[in-house]
Amino acid sequence: MAEGFDIDHLAKLARLSLTPEEKALYSSQLNSIIGHFQALAQADLPTSIDDARVVRESALRSDVPGPSLGAEAVTRIAPASRDGQISVPRVVDDEA
Amino acid sequence: MAEILHTLSAAELGRRLTAGTLTSRALCEALIARYDVLNEKVGAFTHLDRADVLAQADASDARRQAGEGRGPLEGIPVAIKDNIAVKGQPLTCSSKMLASLVSPYDSHVAERLRAAGAILYGRLNMDEFAMGSSTENSAVRKTFNPWDLTRIPGGSSGGSAAALAAGLVPLSLGSDTGGSIRQPASHCGVVGLKPTYGLVSRFGLVAFASSLDQIGPMARSVEDCELLLAALASADARDMTCFGSDERTLTAAGEAKKLRIGIPKGFLGKGVAPEVAAAVNAAIEFYRAQGCAISEVELPSADLAVPTYYVVATAEASSNLGRYDGVRYGHRSAQASTPVEMMTNSRSEGFGPEVKRRILLGTFVLSAGYADAYYNRALRARAKIRAEYLAALSQVDILLTPTVPTPAFKVGEKASDPLQLYLEDIFTIPANLAGLPALSVPCGQSGHLPVGFHLVGAPLSEAKLLAAGRLFEAAHGFAHQQAAL
Numbered sequence: 001m002a003e004g005f006d007i008d009h010l011a012k013l014a015r016l017s018l019t020p021e022e023k024a025l026y027s028s029q030l031n032s033i034i035g036h037f038q039a040l041a042q043a044d045l046p047t048s049i050d051d052a053r054v055v056r057e058s059a060l061r062s063d064v065p066g067p068s069l070g071a072e073a074v075t076r077i078a079p080a081s082r083d084g085q086i087s088v089p090r091v092v093d094d095e096a
Numbered sequence: 097m098a099e100i101l102h103t104l105s106a107a108e109l110g111r112r113l114t115a116g117t118l119t120s121r122a123l124c125e126a127l128i129a130r131y132d133v134l135n136e137k138v139g140a141f142t143h144l145d146r147a148d149v150l151a152q153a154d155a156s157d158a159r160r161q162a163g164e165g166r167g168p169l170e171g172i173p174v175a176i177k178d179n180i181a182v183k184g185q186p187l188t189c190s191s192k193m194l195a196s197l198v199s200p201y202d203s204h205v206a207e208r209l210r211a212a213g214a215i216l217y218g219r220l221n222m223d224e225f226a227m228g229s230s231t232e233n234s235a236v237r238k239t240f241n242p243w244d245l246t247r248i249p250g251g252s253s254g255g256s257a258a259a260l261a262a263g264l265v266p267l268s269l270g271s272d273t274g275g276s277i278r279q280p281a282s283h284c285g286v287v288g289l290k291p292t293y294g295l296v297s298r299f300g301l302v303a304f305a306s307s308l309d310q311i312g313p314m315a316r317s318v319e320d321c322e323l324l325l326a327a328l329a330s331a332d333a334r335d336m337t338c339f340g341s342d343e344r345t346l347t348a349a350g351e352a353k354k355l356r357i358g359i360p361k362g363f364l365g366k367g368v369a370p371e372v373a374a375a376v377n378a379a380i381e382f383y384r385a386q387g388c389a390i391s392e393v394e395l396p397s398a399d400l401a402v403p404t405y406y407v408v409a410t411a412e413a414s415s416n417l418g419r420y421d422g423v424r425y426g427h428r429s430a431q432a433s434t435p436v437e438m439m440t441n442s443r444s445e446g447f448g449p450e451v452k453r454r455i456l457l458g459t460f461v462l463s464a465g466y467a468d469a470y471y472n473r474a475l476r477a478r479a480k481i482r483a484e485y486l487a488a489l490s491q492v493d494i495l496l497t498p499t500v501p502t503p504a505f506k507v508g509e510k511a512s513d514p515l516q517l518y519l520e521d522i523f524t525i526p527a528n529l530a531g532l533p534a535l536s537v538p539c540g541q542s543g544h545l546p547v548g549f550h551l552v553g554a555p556l557s558e559a560k561l562l563a564a565g566r567l568f569e570a571a572h573g574f575a576h577q578q579a580a581l
Contacts, residue, residue: 005460014414014459015421015436016452017444026456032515033457037403037470045476046483061333073200079428088423089438 005030101126102263103578106172106320109266113160113171120153120160120171124215127173131218131264134581139239140249140259142178143186144218149173152215159213169327170213175265177256178219179226180311181300182206185216189302190234191224193426193446203300204332205269205311212327217265220255224448225417226276226304228252229520232511233450240507241284242579243545247504250280256314257284261546263578267324268314273304274405275499275524277312278536278550282499285538285546285579287321287565288314290524292555293531294339296325297332305412306337308405308528316578318537318565325558346556349563350493353386357564358393358492363523369502371542376498379539379549382568383496393488393495398526400477405525406518407461407474414458420446453514482530489532489554494564496551497523499536503545527552535561537568 007027011018018026075081080088101109101123112118128146135141156171165171176182179189181199183206188194202210209216223233231239231254239254241247242261249258253270257280260268270277272290281288289312296311303309313324331341359380364373384390422428422442429441447455461470488495500520510517527534532555536548551561 005466007456010456010459010463013463014452014455015440015443016447016455017440018452022449022452026453029453029514030457030460033406033518034460036515036518037407037461039400039403040407040473040477041469043397043400043473043477043480045473046479047476049472049475049479061336069200074424077197077200077425079422079426086424089433089435091435 005034102130104266105317106169106266106315106323107317109172110168110170114165120156120215121150123171124149124153124173124217127217127265134262134264137240137245137581138242138258138262138264139237140220140255140262140264141175141218142188142190142221142236142255145185148184149215149217156213156215166211166213167327168323169209171215172267173215173217173265174209174324175217175220175256175259175268176206177222177253177268177270179222179271179302180205180269181302182216186219187302188219188236189225190222190236191446191448191451192235193420195235195427197425201300204297204334205328206300208327208330214327220253220259220268222255223252224451225302225413226252226271226273227413227450227454229275229279229517230505230510231255231280232507233448235448238507241504241545242581243285244504246506247545248283248507250283250500250504252276252280253288253314254280257281257286257288260284260286260314260316261579262581266316267320269311270314271301271309271311272528273308273409274528275521277314278499278524278534278548279520281314281536282538282548282550283504283546285548286314286316287318287535287537288312289321289325289535289558289561290527290533291325291329291558292533294337295344295533295556295558296328297330297335297338299332299334303416305409306416307412308409310528318562318569321535322562344556346559347554349559352563352567353388355383355494355560355564356389356391356492357383358391358488358495360395360398360488360495360497361392363398363497367501367522368498369542372498372500372502372547375540375542375547376496376549379568380496382571383564386567391492393492395484395488395526397477397480397484401481401525401529402518402522404474404477404481405521405529406457407470408478408529410454410458411462411471412458414455414462417447417451417455450514478529481526485526485530485532485552486554489552493557493560494551494553496549499523499548499550503542503547523550531555533558533561535565537565539568539572
């Protein structure tokens with residue numbers, strides 16, 4: 001099992017910006033929780049995970065167009081919108 | 097009559113509405129008056145749209161007058177946990193991230209309740225994004241246990257349980273990922289059912305851990321819980337895990353007095369408070385005296401349930417909560433000039449500490465180099481736990497344990513130790529890992545605090561669990577019990 005983790009790397013993967021105090025707190029708490037996970041390392045476990053599926057996944061339906069919310073309802077709940085579209089900070093520079 | 101309406105069961109309210117001795121408007125006005133006096137004290141609701149409630153009640157009364165009543169829930173208020181979408185109502189998950197979100201659509205269960213004539217009554221407080229066991233993780237407000245206002249109501253459906261125990265509403269909806277319906281039901285002295293995975297559609301339930309989440313009914317009596325379940329359970333193609341109409345036949349209840357009840361070895365020992373063990377042992381003796389066959393069963397991997405759950409649930413949560421990026425809905429940080437800054441700052445400002453902790457943990461167990469050691473081993477442990485439960489349930493009809501090892505703790509008592517809080521779920525988690533139905537029924541008190549027992553059955557055995565619960569409730573008179581406030 002793993003010997004440790006890099007809190008800065010995890011925060012970057014999770015797109016979270018943490019203060020130094022948060023980093024210290026979460027590092028300590030995650031260490032304690034991950035310690036509890038060691039029971040999984042020592043257990044005699046089956047090799048197949050088929051039994052872990054609690055429901056069959058045969059219910060994929062065909063792609064059939066149906067009613068949708070529509071642009072007005074969607075932009076009403078968006079943080080920022082313009083001309084019926086959701087707006088975000090500039091993604092590509094003008095020169096690109 | 098108004099002063100006693102809040103004590104009545106949904107079934108009794110339905111009889112009075114049908115007989116014409118009560119109107120839905122009078123019922124809703126009485127409950128709103130009680131809300132105005134008590135909600136500040138209990139903190140069960142985060143939102144109540146009085147005008148909308150009364151408009152729904154008037155429409156229900158008009159349907160009845162016209163002979164167009166829609167069934168046993170016609171005119172009965174059902175309060176809804178704030179992670180289940182109701183069109184035009186807030187959908188905050190008790191998070192700053194969704195503080196200003198108003199749902200543009202109805203969940204499947206909201207559609208079902210409307211079709212049954214129920215009144216969609218207010219939004220209930222919860223742990224943020226359903227992550228917690230005490231409702232202390234709500235970013236909106238604290239909820240207190242109506243039996244002792246210095247204690248937690250349980251969680252994450254703490255508002256759903258506290259609203260029932262305080263007589264603020266006769267029925268409520270919760271969601272249950274690791275015990276979030278049953279644990280607060282036990283702590284607040286009410287009844288809560290987590291249905292078989294796939295019985296109730298999650299369309300419109302804000303996702304936490306999709307292989308574990310279920311919506312379920314909560315009530316002050318087993319009969320009411322059954323009434324609400326009947327309205328919720330139906331096929332829905334919008335949730336691919338929801339059983340089709342040809343796959344959802346419930347096992348017949350049979351005669352409750354002939355049920356074979358299994359007691360998992362060791363579950364009443366270490367870590368269980370003596371008063372909880374005494375109340376649950378008394379329930380076991382009750383069933384034995386009724387003629388049920390009681391036997392001990394082995395669940396040797398039970399100790400793996402909590403670590404397995406916290407790997408699987410946080411892995412799925414870290415993925416599901418990736419959608420909160422400040423783009424389409426929810427909080428967007430004002431401090432951002434690039435898309436990545438916008439996402440990072442929005443998430444950092446919008447999520448509370450427990451949500452961040454679980455996202456970090458889930459990110460870790462899925463990350464390169466660690467996924468085999470944690471996530472994949474947890475899936476294998478889940479397979480083993482499920483196989484053991486199904487094997488035990490081939491020998492007996494029902495497994496009986498405490499719902500929670502100890503009664504409700506003081507507000508703030510476990511706030512600084514997440515691992516201790518995670519261990520609250522030790523008896524409830526396996527039913528989620530194995531996709532099984534499970535019911536919590538009040539069975540006594542530890543001092544002045546309620547204690548519940550927990551029944552788990554094979555897939556689609558809800559009728560057996562409810563029949564067993566009714567047998568106990570009929571003999572003990574816990575039904576419709578409320579805290580004195």
